[in-house]
Amino acid sequence: MRKLLFQFSLLFLFVSCATSKKAKFDDYVFKTKSEKQTYINSYDKALKLWDIPYSEENIKTTFGTAHITFAGPKNGKNLILLHGMDASSTMWYPNIKALAKNHRIYAIDFIMEPGKSTLTSKPLSSDEIVLFYNEIFDHYKLKKFDLVGASRGGWIATLLATQKGNSVDKIVLLSPAQTLKFIDKPRKTSSALLLKLFPSEKKFSKTLKTFSTHPEKISPIYNRQFYLANKYAKSNSSMLKMTPFSNDELKSIKNPVLVLIGDQDVINSEESLERAKKYLINSKTETIKDAGHFLTIDQSKIVNDAMIDFLE
Template identity: 60%
Template sequence: MIKLLLKISLCFLFINCATIREKEYVFKSKNHKKAYIKSYNKSLKLWNVPYQEEDISTSFGKAHIIITGPNKGTPLVLLHGMDATSTMWFPNIEALSKKHRVYAIDFINEAGKSKPFEKSLSKDEIIKWYNEIFDHYKLERITLIGASKGGWIATLLAIQKDEKIEKIVLLSPAQTFKGIDQVGKSSSALFLKFFPSRKKLNKTLNAFSFYPKKINATYKEQLYLSYKHTKSNSSFLQLQPFSNEDLKKIAIPVLLLIGDNDVINSENSLKNAEENLSNCKAEIVKNAGHFLSIDQAEKVNDAIVNFIE
């Protein structure tokens, strides 16, 4: 009888643990998630290259990776901006994947196809999560390309003593070298995050993009649903500028691109980067806002390809 009760108790414990791990931490409901994923898939069709989607298990949940490019190409890892997901790379993916094996990773605690076990990850857990993905694919000589929050994450990873990362490209990295430059204009994104509406989305796009009317309508809809269908998440508070001491730890080559109309960064960001990074090439991209990989896709693509090749 005792053995039977023990088996029953263990069975219930297993079921409860499984239920906890199946809990939805990102989306408001299963229907919200379903609607969002449908929009995500529509945006992914904007990628005009062959690709494959893969889900791998990690210590912190399921990681979703989109892979394209030649099998033997040197690896490029793409880290998207906050709530933008890997679909944001549609204006860049053809140029980046021509000679390189590209791995675009959906961040685990935001809208996308990755699925977390927890509400948020600490800095150390973020580092461990990405390294588990790198180890799964046996990646070496990696070039990290990070946009906005993805640039902050790329910098965080590059600070660590890890020989896997060979170069990093930072596209208007958020809160990396200094605080937000134009707090008033950029605050529209904060209101959109907590009180989503199409009016607030348009206001945010007008502030963050130099050519907001040129943003693809399919992707724009996905971006809106990422705010409408997900739970409020304060993980962005984790983004704090790195100390000069930490930045000086980065010895690998760095390409830093910032739009001349960026509300997050300014020339002071470039100055700080050049003063503290021993091997940094920093440039201002004209007629571009914070979304410079969309505003000036061709210029950004050329600059990245020239840097990594």
């Protein structure tokens, strides 16, 4: 495993160096201004897939501008959505109607990835990631809120929940990456790295088939945005700093936690659920049949029902 991680590190370093030479403007995520605008145009089209009333807002943080998309009743319980790697808040289109029915949604674009948040500092450490989100929570005076995190967003949700004095209530982890264990099938997931190195439609299609059992369910509009995120954004080596949480860190989380993984997931396995059961003392776990890492799309209704039943 360490050897594979070292190889991944070299790949990310190679890409980061290569893309930095091509950079033509001061942006820590995108390579050129025109490519960023093309991506943003695609983002706006994908966000319309939510198909419910929503609003957007940018707020200033210590590390740059945070972009938040709101939906749902203003008097509903606050629910923070943390998306997967390179997926942005638009990824919630198969789930947002169910989640926003009784919750006030705050979907936050992670500042170090493609989206509408804009990083103006150096890449963030784990402590700084916590500060970034806490500044958002403080800005909106959010207390006793729920968290839903997918993939990398699940890792961030877990990180936030381990902090003393946090305001988190219930937590849903959707195939959290590098959270309960290291990547289950690293060789299969290498297709995502190759896509970053040499982006192409063919490699993108292969990656989708690796992470999803039903890639045909993915909206072409969202597909386009997700592809552009991989094609135009600089590589983000911060994923290499994401390591599974220790037994003590997991045991420190007393909150109710729901952990869902797909039965054909390449990131997690039953070992992940066993560790959750053992160390997340107030957890409920479930394996979703005929679903991969993209379980929110592969089996959206089943996942939506499970989340709503748990949260409400």
